[in-house]
Amino acid sequence: MAVRVQSDSFDPGAELTAFAHGRRDAGAVVTFSGLVRDTAARDLEAMEIEHYPAMTERAIAGIEAEAVARWSLTDSLVIHRHGRLAPGEIIMMVATAAPHRADAFAAAEFLMDYLKSRAPFWKKEITRAGESWVAAKDEDEQALDRWRDGA
Template identity: 60%
Template sequence: MDIRVQQEPFDLGCEAAGFAEKTSASGAVVTFTGIVRNTPEGTLEYMDIEHYPGMTEAALGQIATDALTKWSLEDAMIIHRYGKIRVGEMIMMVATAARHRKDAFEAAEFLMDFLKSRAPFWKKEVSRDGAGWVAAREEDEDALTRWQQ
């Protein structure tokens, strides 16, 4: 299990290849990468993401451990950035490896849903028009209900 919270950008190709190379018993590797998207108005300059070191890594580690327990995973990885991240830059990556694709896909979705709604990150959107904190979205909260079984 690899959990990283970092300020610097990461190389998606290198990270995915390195993760896949470590998996000898898996027939499926699933990756997802989140990218900072612009606002509908096209005015977003960057997101400023804050976190509490130590607490954030522990929370992400627990989420990954939950995924490893719930699905037959060989491995899981979470990379999440903080600081000033511009439109079009990668903000996070999730990777899961399992014997079968169903476990790998479901575990990756589980991790993404929890990262979006429960990971202790605070996001501020900074645009040409000003700045504001990103509020929780109802559809993100609703996505969690399918995992609460």
């Protein structure tokens, strides 16, 4: 189980290879990689992601521990970047390993939903028109509802 919060870019393929290498304790590995998405107006120049290191890593480790407790995971990895990122850059990755695919998929979705809405990152979009902080979205909050019900 590992959590990495970093400014440096990473290669999701290399991370997956390292995560899955020699694994005999799992029948399934699920990964998800997120990219900085441009707005519909195609005017995003950058996204700045801020955080308080100890607080962020502790919060993500808590989310990861909850995933391990809820599903039969043999391993997990969460990588999330901070700093100034351009559209199309990799921003985060989640990897889960489990004996069976259902647990690996569910745990990965759970981690992604919580990272999107609860991990203590502050995101600012920088466009040609100016800067604005990214607000929480209703659909992200609604995605959490299914996990609150014990799904």
